[in-house]
Amino acid sequence: MKYSIRKLALAGVALTLVAAACGDDGGSSTKAGGTTTVATSTGSGTGSSTTVKNTASDTGVTETTIKVAIHGADLSGLVKAGAIKGVPEDASVGNSRRIQYYLDQWNAAGGINGRKFESVQITWDPADPKSYQTSCQKIIDAKVFMVLSAGGGFPPDSTPCITVDGKTQYMGIDAVSAKQFKDQLGNFIGLAPPGSASAKAGMEILAKDATLKTAKVAVLRSDWDFANEAFTEVDKVAKAAGINFVYSDAIKVANLPTADANKNVALTVEKVKASGATSVISMLNFTNFTVFPTEATKAGLTLKYNILEISSGMCTSFSAGQLPPEMNGASCVTHWNNFRLDNTGAKATDTPFEAQCRKDFEATYAAVDSVGKGYPAITKTNPGVPYPGFKDGTGTQLDMDQSYYECNIMNVVKAGITGAGGNLTKKTFQEAIYKVGLFDVAGIAGGKGSLSANKLWLASNVQQVAVTVNPDGFKAGKDANGLYQGKCLSPLACFRTVPNTVTPLTFTLS
Known part of the structure; x- marks a missing residue:
């Protein structure tokens, strides 16, 4: 099935896989390069180890490198149009740092399985639908192994241009349809379940x-x-x-x-x-x-x-802050859990995985202008404060909460690339993820998520949350309970979770 626009079809764009000797795509490569040490099971739980030579096993993969694209939204058009308020025009640069941080950390440690990461940043403009296909073309031309979503929001109906026509792995945040999950044959793995x-x-x-x-x-x-x-x-x-x-x-x-x-x-x-x-x-x-x-x-x-x-x-902390007062009390059913406050006033505490994600997030934005031009460095994240942070009515700086999303993505990516070993292809990457199966998750309902060949999204539960508007939130500082006007963890409107509403998602691909 073809999803690309006529321009792409006329260009005859295709990605050619350079297969490994043991790869799933035929052919062979005998170039010298890095090596990967893998365990060989003996049935006793100890096993021996075998050294396997890395190969140029797939598009964007060499013996010593893995090339990825960081894919983010250029929000400047929406900001200028007034469709989104209070965010930096150069948000795409700041958001990409949430991915680049992990790549830099892995590279500093010698890479994964002897391969280091090279990255390119490619953006799209939500205010300009033509840019969806333009960014797809740029990804195809860049010949990357994988696309990593930073911030999310890319239209689901446009992802098959990358994953099907471009034959490129996409690690996303947002939902696509069940049909699109099937058609993309594992080349799209995301956090959100099908709509x-x-x-x-x-x-x-x-x-x-x-x-x-x-x-x-x-x-x-x-x-x-x-x-x-x-x-x-x-x-x-x-x-x-x-x-x-x-x-x-x-x-x-x-x-x-x-x-x-x-x-x-x-x-x-x-x-x-x-x-x-x-x-x-x-x-x-x-x-x-x-x-x-x-x-x-x-x-x-x-x-x-x-x-x-x-x-x-x-239904996220950020979108709550954009909602008008008419939405007070509105219910939302969502797979996210990044709200940190329920409707009884109880505050959520980080799981160990969320706590590590928080440390990573704070390290990502430790410098002035790293969130966006003119924005301060993050000293300490504030749970429940939406992107990109701001001053409250007393002039106190409220650094934003962690985003949660990219930490989840990169945790899965690391597991997949590590498990794939020296023969890194899309197939071996996907199989390694399915072998892990169950993952800790941050900011997702239920605290655990799973991935398999017939469940290509990490979220495994939904829950109910409710809108609390906060029209007087900027008139004073926090109260004794750390809330603004006794309502939200920030002066803006918020979603508050409804206790005991976590419901398993039983849907899988047939």
């Missing part, structure tokens, strides 16, 4: 709310393929539960500039009003959704809101 899996589990949780069964519900959803797949699952659960959808048309946002997409979302207000809806379930990305509640209020609507997280950053 359809999250949507089904989330709707099953929402369906337990008796008030939703008597409401007239409008569903806000996009026209991306992954969103259509997710809505199919939501619709099935709703019909079985007797929930009445009075409006559920797909909103045209796919491949549109953010400003145009948001205009279409705003135009939906009158359609929702005409439907008589009393409740809204949003399945939109937060950069598209946030215009709706304010416009709905202007139109005289009073609505109850729920969110089903099926794509990038819909």
Whole structure:
């Protein structure tokens, strides 16, 4: 199946794998280079060791190096357009440091299996849909072994250009559809479950709310393929539960500039009003959704809101801070757990893995301007404070919380490259990850995640969180409990977890 645009097809772009003598792609290479020492099992648990010569075993892999691309969003367009507030225009540079930190640490220790890492940074612009394919072309031209997502947000419908047409491994943060996971044949491994899996589990949780069964519900959803797949699952659960959808048309946002997409979302207000809806379930990305509640209020609507997280950053500490006051009390079902506060006021404590991730994050941003130009160095992260940090109403600097995402990605990457040994290919990398199976996770519901050939996403649970708005948060400093106005860990709006709602995700690829 081809996903690239006509320009790519005409260019005839393809990646040629340089296979190892023992590789899965045929051919051989006998170049001298580094070596890898691997254990040979004897059945006793001790075993012996064997030295295996590294080979130029795949695209971007030599005997002594592994070339990777760090893939991040250039947010300058969204910042200038006012779609995202309070972040540095050069965020892509700062975000890439979360990946580069680990590469530098591994290189300083001699690399992994005798190979050191070379990296290139490639960006895309959420405000310019043409840049999705441009960044894909740059990745293909760079001939890297692997793409590492920094910050997330790349459109799911655009990843197959990299993974299928470009035959490149992608380690991502965001959700893609179940079909896309299948089509990418293990070349896309991510943190987030397929949108359809999250949507089904989330709707099953929402369906337990008796008030939703008597409401007239409008569903806000996009026209991306992954969103259509997710809505199919939501619709099935709703019909079985007797929930009445009075409006559920797909909103045209796919491949549109953010400003145009948001205009279409705003135009939906009158359609929702005409439907008589009393409740809204949003399945939109937060950069598209946030215009709706304010416009709905202007139109005289009073609505109850729920969110089903099926794509990038819909329910995170950062997105909470961007939500309008109409969202107070709104429920979200999400696989993330980076909120650090529940709705009883109890604060989360780091697991040992999260604590190590926090140390790594603080080391990444120990210099002035490392977060972004004009931003201070991070002295100590503050749990629950969203990116990129800011001053509170008393002038006290609040350094942001760790991002959690990249630490998870790089933990999996290290396991896969280590386990693949001297014959590093996409196949041996993937097989090594599946062999590990269960991983500690940071900022993901349930504290553990798994990967296998039929489960290519790390998150294994979802949970319910609720929006708490904080309109007076900047009027004073922290209270005795470390909260602003007794509500959130920062002066901004926040999500607070609902205790005892962690629910396993049972969905796997058939």
